[in-house]
Amino acid sequence: MRNIHEELIEDFVIKWCSEGEGKDKEYCRNKINHGFLSNQADVASKITDELINANSGKLIILKAPTGSGKTEILSSIFLSQWRINKWFAGRLYWVEPTHALLSQMRSRLELYAKIADLHVGEDHGDVLNKTYLYTAPITLTTIDSLVYGYIAKRVETWIEREGFETGRYTLPAGLITNSLIILDEAHLIQDEVFLGPRVLSHALCSIVNAGGLVILSTATLPTAIKNELTKCVERNAVIEYNLNGFRERKINLHRDYINKQLIDFVKESNINCAESSIIILNTIERAQVVYKTLHEKCGDNVLLIHSLMTQGDKERIYEKLRNANSSVILVGTQAIEVGIDLNIDNLYTEISPVDSLIQRIGRVGRRSGSANVYVFNVENELPYHKKLIENTQGILSDIDKIDLNNIDKVTEVIDKVYTENVVKELSERGDMLYLRSIEYLEQLHLFAYPPNEGEFLIRPSFYIELFIYDPNSNMCESKGDELICDFDYVHNNIVKFSISEINDYSRIRLVNLLGRLSNEIYVIHKIERKNNEIKIHFIKIKPKEQIIQRLVDEYSLIAIPKKYGDYEVYIDGEGLNYELLKGGEETIEAMVQRGRRSRRSRR
Numbered sequence: 001m002r003n004i005h006e007e008l009i010e011d012f013v014i015k016w017c018s019e020g021e022g023k024d025k026e027y028c029r030n031k032i033n034h035g036f037l038s039n040q041a042d043v044a045s046k047i048t049d050e051l052i053n054a055n056s057g058k059l060i061i062l063k064a065p066t067g068s069g070k071t072e073i074l075s076s077i078f079l080s081q082w083r084i085n086k087w088f089a090g091r092l093y094w095v096e097p098t099h100a101l102l103s104q105m106r107s108r109l110e111l112y113a114k115i116a117d118l119h120v121g122e123d124h125g126d127v128l129n130k131t132y133l134y135t136a137p138i139t140l141t142t143i144d145s146l147v148y149g150y151i152a153k154r155v156e157t158w159i160e161r162e163g164f165e166t167g168r169y170t171l172p173a174g175l176i177t178n179s180l181i182i183l184d185e186a187h188l189i190q191d192e193v194f195l196g197p198r199v200l201s202h203a204l205c206s207i208v209n210a211g212g213l214v215i216l217s218t219a220t221l222p223t224a225i226k227n228e229l230t231k232c233v234e235r236n237a238v239i240e241y242n243l244n245g246f247r248e249r250k251i252n253l254h255r256d257y258i259n260k261q262l263i264d265f266v267k268e269s270n271i272n273c274a275e276s277s278i279i280i281l282n283t284i285e286r287a288q289v290v291y292k293t294l295h296e297k298c299g300d301n302v303l304l305i306h307s308l309m310t311q312g313d314k315e316r317i318y319e320k321l322r323n324a325n326s327s328v329i330l331v332g333t334q335a336i337e338v339g340i341d342l343n344i345d346n347l348y349t350e351i352s353p354v355d356s357l358i359q360r361i362g363r364v365g366r367r368s369g370s371a372n373v374y375v376f377n378v379e380n381e382l383p384y385h386k387k388l389i390e391n392t393q394g395i396l397s398d399i400d401k402i403d404l405n406n407i408d409k410v411t412e413v414i415d416k417v418y419t420e421n422v423v424k425e426l427s428e429r430g431d432m433l434y435l436r437s438i439e440y441l442e443q444l445h446l447f448a449y450p451p452n453e454g455e456f457l458i459r460p461s462f463y464i465e466l467f468i469y470d471p472n473s474n475m476c477e478s479k480g481d482e483l484i485c486d487f488d489y490v491h492n493n494i495v496k497f498s499i500s501e502i503n504d505y506s507r508i509r510l511v512n513l514l515g516r517l518s519n520e521i522y523v524i525h526k527i528e529r530k531n532n533e534i535k536i537h538f539i540k541i542k543p544k545e546q547i548i549q550r551l552v553d554e555y556s557l558i559a560i561p562k563k564y565g566d567y568e569v570y571i572d573g574e575g576l577n578y579e580l581l582k583g584g585e586e587t588i589e590a591m592v593q594r595g596r597r598s599r600r601s602r603r
Helices: 004-020 025-030 034-052 070-079 100-116 143-150 171-177 195-209 223-230 262-267 284-298 311-323 354-361 386-394 396-401 407-417 420-429 431-442 487-492 505-516 550-554 585-595
Strands: 058-063 092-096 120-123 138-142 157-159 165-167 180-183 213-218 238-242 250-254 277-280 302-305 329-332 346-350 370-376 461-469 476-479 482-486 494-500 521-530 533-541 557-561
Touching (some): 004 025, 004 070, 034 058, 034 070, 034 238, 058 070, 058 195, 070 180, 070 213, 092 143, 100 120, 138 143, 143 195, 195 213, 195 431, 223 407, 262 346, 262 370, 284 302, 302 311, 346 354, 354 407, 386 396, 386 407, 386 420, 396 407, 461 487, 482 487, 487 494, 487 533, 494 505, 505 557
Parallel strands (some): 058 238, 092 138, 092 180, 120 138, 180 213, 250 370, 277 329, 277 346, 346 370, 461 557
Antiparallel strands (some): 157 165, 461 494, 476 482, 482 533, 521 533, 521 557
16 A cells, blocks of 8 residues: 555656646656655655654754655655644745755745645845745745854844844744754755854754754765764764665766866867756856857857856746757856756766765766766866865776765765865864854853854855846836835845855955946945835945945945946856956955954844
8 A cells, every 4th residue: 555655756756747847747657666656755754753753853864866856755754744634843944055946946845835735935044035934834945044043143123112122033943943944955064164064063953952853865965074963962863764766877987087177178169069968167267168168159058057146047047947948058066066957968077076076977867877977177176175176086986886876885985085184174274163153152042132242154154145237227216326126126136145254265356346346336225115015225335445345344235237337247147247356366355454344244
């Protein structure tokens, strides 16, 4: 007799294949591997039973290869409550490590949630759209937004008549501990100084010890990170499930390209325009160069995705990918390592840390069962740690031999790169940031105001939101030094620019861009709500050169023109013009060092 999870997972797969991808329903039904479906349902049933019978908090780790249906398994666990009438959580927080994954995941979850007639919402932690984690019974959010809400850094506040500030400081924490939390693609929480896993472990410890239910889902989680995330949770509260994959995939790993540069390979016209391919580079600058080269040669079937693109631009490109009827060449950065499910059999990639590399390989050969993977060298290791790249080069032959469906074998190879010494070296570079975050947590108490001092970071970086406005758009109105824009227009044309806390490289680049546009910079002034319309008011500023960098310190949302004089600041389909971020680094760095001051919290 089939169990409820087998029915749900099969229903979800058919729904997404037919309604989400536009395939024939009978075709979708015939593509299901019923032997693997039974394995999926078995894991889902066991996890559901654990959650229903839990009398205290639980941290469940689900490890399964890329393309093994983790989304359907996890959805069936939460939504099965409405079929079996046994309950463990009335609310779900589905947490992704990147903003780009939220909108992609929403369309899928909205289809699945119809069985319970549940609304699905998103909380990106935006400056404009502050929803504070109480949007819908199923809320898609990022790790940053979830944790900052839990530790009272991102909560609704107001000024009382007497002049003191108050707010709903504990409401997000209460919601979180009484919900099911799914941390999808949990391996992506790591960063260049191992700050994320260390800080997240304290948040998870607090949530689980308070009775919260958490599922970590991953395909490539190094044991070092798993140990860090679970170290302060009681041993009997941690349960691990492994699910091996079923797809027979022959990966032809061409290691003989490791002495060549991918950008040179492309410029030498080695990419076939008639074949679908994914090309992944480690930096936006190189990705834009490769995109322009291939777009000139192959035309509009070449698409580009990276982090310095607006949400609206990304959604248009994802729509083109979903509707592509012929060969497509997708160029990108780490932004396309996860969440892309395409019928593509060729991958050209710069070498990256082993877990990242396996994720990239997981993007190809999903349907045909065979893929060619070409791994190229890089001039320098940035944005990764040098030792991770060196260790990965040393075990390329192991990747060539392992069965990517075997999660234990995959973990074994990953652990050869993420050794104890490497993790220690990474951590030492971020110890000061870690200690500052822990100091904040130690001062945080229930039913008390959050600490006034101390800075909490879950990543060694923060975002500045750049609103890219078109001076010719009728979505904005200019009144003297004021720019008044429609809310949706602003929301769809924001680029999230990440500023590192470890070095000044990204800060210098942003200051350089603002310096070039100094006569046309606006900062947010107020938000006006009237007759069901929301208007965003910006005010123009004309900063002197020596204080341009203070914009980065003082404002979370800055408006800049799409075009300024001869400068194409933002190019549709390409993103922020990286050339405008370059040049004059020494002068700007000196200015940054002179003018830097403590940054107020942006949360």
